[in-house]
Each structure stands twice: as C-alpha cells, then as structure tokens.
Amino acid sequence: MTTDFPDFAPLRAIGWPYAGIPEDAAWREAFATHPQARPARVVEQHRSGYVVADAPGAAVKAESLPEWQRPRFPAHERPAVGDWVLLEGKRIVALLPRHTAIKRGAAGEHYHQQVIAANIDTVFIVCGLDADFNPRRIERYLLLVGGGGAQTAAPQPVIVLTKADKTEYGPDAVATLEELAVQGVPVHAVNAKDPASVAVLEQYLGPGRTAVLVGSSGAGKSTLTNTLLGIEKMKTAAVRENDSRGRHTTTHRALIPLPSGACLIDTPGMRELKPTGEEDLGEGGFADIEALAGQCRFRDCSHQREPGCAVRAAIERGELDEERFLNYLKLRDEVAVAADKLANRLAQKSEAKVQGKALHKRLEDKYGKR
Structure with missing residues (x-):
C-alpha cells in the first residue's frame, strides 16, 4: 500500500x-x-x-x-x-x-432498501415513557438491527427509555420488556436531560466506538445527544400533550464526535419500519419464540390449535406474552413478503445482466469489437 x-x-x-x-x-x-x-x-x-x-x-x-x-x-x-x-x-x-449497517425497506410498492446508518457498534433504540412507549415498535426496531444481511456482524441493540423523570411507571415498562432483557438486550430507563442519569450509557461509548440513535420524533434523541455532548448542539422541541408526538427537529442524519472519543449518529424520527427481507427473526429479538417453535410436535405447526404446540403451551403457562407472539407472526409474514420481493429483484438483475452480455456478443459478431 x-x-x-x-x-x-x-x-x-x-x-x-x-x-x-x-x-x-x-x-x-x-x-x-x-x-x-x-x-x-x-x-x-x-x-x-x-x-x-x-x-x-x-x-x-x-x-x-x-x-x-x-x-x-x-x-x-x-x-x-x-x-x-x-x-x-x-x-x-x-x-x-461496510462492516455493519442498519437498513429498512423504503416506502412504496417497489422494492428498495434504505441504509439508516453504517459502520456502527451500538444502536440505541430510544422510546419515551409517555404515549410513545410501544413494545411492538421496539420489537420491530430490534428485527431491523438484527438483520445484518450481507454484513459480517450486527451491531448491539440497547433499549433506552427516556422521560423516566416524568412518570412513576418506569420500572413497570422495564418489566414489560423482560423477555427481551433475558435475551441479552440491555434496557435502561433514563432522564435524557440529566447527565448523571445518562451516564449509564457511557459503557457503550468508548473511544473509537460508533452508536446511532433511532426512534420516533419526540422520543428524546436530540435531547440525549445534547446531554452526552455537554452542549446544546441539536435543536429540540416539546411534544404535543394530546398524543406525545414530536416534530422533526432533526431533519437529516449527522455523525457527531463525543468527548469520550466515541461517535454518535442522530437520526430523524421514523414512522415506517419495513423489513428488507434479509432479517433473521432469531437474531432480531425473537430467539426464544424460534426456539419454542423448534420444540413443536409438527414441523409445520402454525401455533394455533395443533396438539403438542410448544408455543401455545408457553403462552398458556404465562411464560410467553401473547401480544408479542402475535407481533412475531406479523413480522414473520412481512419478512417473508419482503424476501420474495428481494429474490425477484435479484433474479431480474441477473437476467438483465445475462441479456446484456448476449446483446453485446451479438453486436460484436455483427459489427466487430470496438
């Protein structure tokens, strides 16, 4: 070199x-x-x-x-x-x-992928402890984070519950996400404006590390960025009281060096989180359900009323939340549809390449090389 x-x-x-x-x-x-x-x-x-x-x-x-x-x-x-x-x-x-990347399916009927951030070590999934709190949306983010696709590794997801100072239900929210914590996904409830509270995130922000903040508008991503920076760099705005929704104070993705030597990528709020078809449900927060499904008596068990269904048995014993399981089924179907679109897209590209080579050869045979 x-x-x-x-x-x-x-x-x-x-x-x-x-x-x-x-x-x-x-x-x-x-x-x-x-x-x-x-x-x-x-x-x-x-x-x-x-x-x-x-x-x-x-x-x-x-x-x-x-x-x-x-x-x-x-x-x-x-x-x-x-x-x-x-x-x-x-x-x-x-x-x-890229060593790692987070991608989502772009909006619209045609298949496209959009990279949210690249070469990242940690993904902070930020969710407010107000009307923004939605375990199902958190699971959707985890699926996208775990869908490394062609990347050599997936970044580490960390769930950050902001606005802990505004509610007494923080411990209950953390308990709601216990099934994710058992799988090794850290969950932290913080006051995004308080440096002492946010200090729990410093373990993920060592020198040379890169983290990205993802979450809805108004979840507190920019406030969290300002606190980690120690200065008011990012614009912030109050959320609407009736639905806790925020305005897009962050209008574009930006990478910001932190005093710790780490880098932080702030992103605009995302309302649509479509899978790309490259995701793995077992790597995306549903490893426990995938393991249970492997214990069912029938390989093609639909987990409805079949005898010997390990998934239904876990739900009936109270070991698996049924709402989370239903979200698993929904996301599984979405990933399957996206995977079909991706396969068709790749096949079309391959066919177009073959046709292009054939056309080039015919032109060479007729007119000679140029």
Whole structure:
C-alpha cells in the first residue's frame, strides 16, 4: 500500500476501526486501487450531496461519483452516514465495504432498501415513557438491527427509555420488556436531560466506538445527544400533550464526535419500519419464540390449535406474552413478503445482466469489437 498515513489519531477520533493501516483485505485493495486517496467518513447526508470529515471539526462538502447520482442507482449502494470513503481532493473515488449497517425497506410498492446508518457498534433504540412507549415498535426496531444481511456482524441493540423523570411507571415498562432483557438486550430507563442519569450509557461509548440513535420524533434523541455532548448542539422541541408526538427537529442524519472519543449518529424520527427481507427473526429479538417453535410436535405447526404446540403451551403457562407472539407472526409474514420481493429483484438483475452480455456478443459478431 503506497498511501501515506501521517497520523491515525484524527481518524480514530471519528471512529476509524483500526490502530493503523486497515486490516480488512477489501479495504486494502481499495487503497491499492487509489494510492493517492485518503480516507474520510460521511458525517452528513443530504439530497444534494455529502459532507465528509477526516478529523473532528474538519468537515467538507464532497463531490460524489456520477453513477451515484443516477435515479435508478440502488439507494443502499450509495454512501450513508457512518460510511468510510476514499477522497482525492474533495471528490469521492470509492466507498469502502461496510462492516455493519442498519437498513429498512423504503416506502412504496417497489422494492428498495434504505441504509439508516453504517459502520456502527451500538444502536440505541430510544422510546419515551409517555404515549410513545410501544413494545411492538421496539420489537420491530430490534428485527431491523438484527438483520445484518450481507454484513459480517450486527451491531448491539440497547433499549433506552427516556422521560423516566416524568412518570412513576418506569420500572413497570422495564418489566414489560423482560423477555427481551433475558435475551441479552440491555434496557435502561433514563432522564435524557440529566447527565448523571445518562451516564449509564457511557459503557457503550468508548473511544473509537460508533452508536446511532433511532426512534420516533419526540422520543428524546436530540435531547440525549445534547446531554452526552455537554452542549446544546441539536435543536429540540416539546411534544404535543394530546398524543406525545414530536416534530422533526432533526431533519437529516449527522455523525457527531463525543468527548469520550466515541461517535454518535442522530437520526430523524421514523414512522415506517419495513423489513428488507434479509432479517433473521432469531437474531432480531425473537430467539426464544424460534426456539419454542423448534420444540413443536409438527414441523409445520402454525401455533394455533395443533396438539403438542410448544408455543401455545408457553403462552398458556404465562411464560410467553401473547401480544408479542402475535407481533412475531406479523413480522414473520412481512419478512417473508419482503424476501420474495428481494429474490425477484435479484433474479431480474441477473437476467438483465445475462441479456446484456448476449446483446453485446451479438453486436460484436455483427459489427466487430470496438
């Protein structure tokens, strides 16, 4: 590798995952292909382009590759906040392979994927202890977090229940999520405005780590960001009293270095959380139900009235919440539908590639090589 790295400390301060030169073979190959390029991280993503940085406070607007600007270019193959890219001047010349990512199915009937954040270690699923509290939506977030797809690993999910200072039902809410906590998903109830309360999250925010905040508008993500930063950087607004809904004070995704040496990605509130079809229910918060289903007498058990159904038996014993099980069935069906769409999309791309090669050969046979 001929690229000169004079100082890794600024890169480490914005989440560079190595002590020095990249160990990842694909990353090393990209550097070898672009020996004059330098690494940078995408810290903001806008409709008009990207803002990247190679050190804290060194953000610049970057020109993207022309193919990324084509309307039909897959959105999930464009850079997202948290991605590492290679720069020549202020022009992005390569997107380095992601180690982790959170994706969702984009809105609309046609199959598309949208990357929420890339190269992250921890996902803070933020939910307010008011009318925003919804265990079913938390389970949906967990499914997306656990759906690593082509990534080498999935980030660690952590459930953060904000506004603990405004209700006496915090312990009850934590108890409601006990089935998730048993599976190793930490649950913390905090006052997002109180540094002492938020300090429980510091264990996930060590130097070189990257975390992302996801949750509904008004859940307290920006307030949490300000408290972790120690300054009022992100705009906040009060929620409506009648339904606890907030306005989109965060309008775009942004990566922010923290005093601890970690990076935090704040995101706008998301109301639609569609699976991509790559999710694994066992890795997405339903490992216990998947294990029970494997104990049923019949392999094709629908978990309704079949004899020897281990899932129904657990519900009847009070060991499995029936509402959570019904949500499992709903999400299982959504993942199956999305997986079919993904398979069809991949088949169409493969067929188009084959047809393109055949057309190219016919043109060569008729007109010769050009």
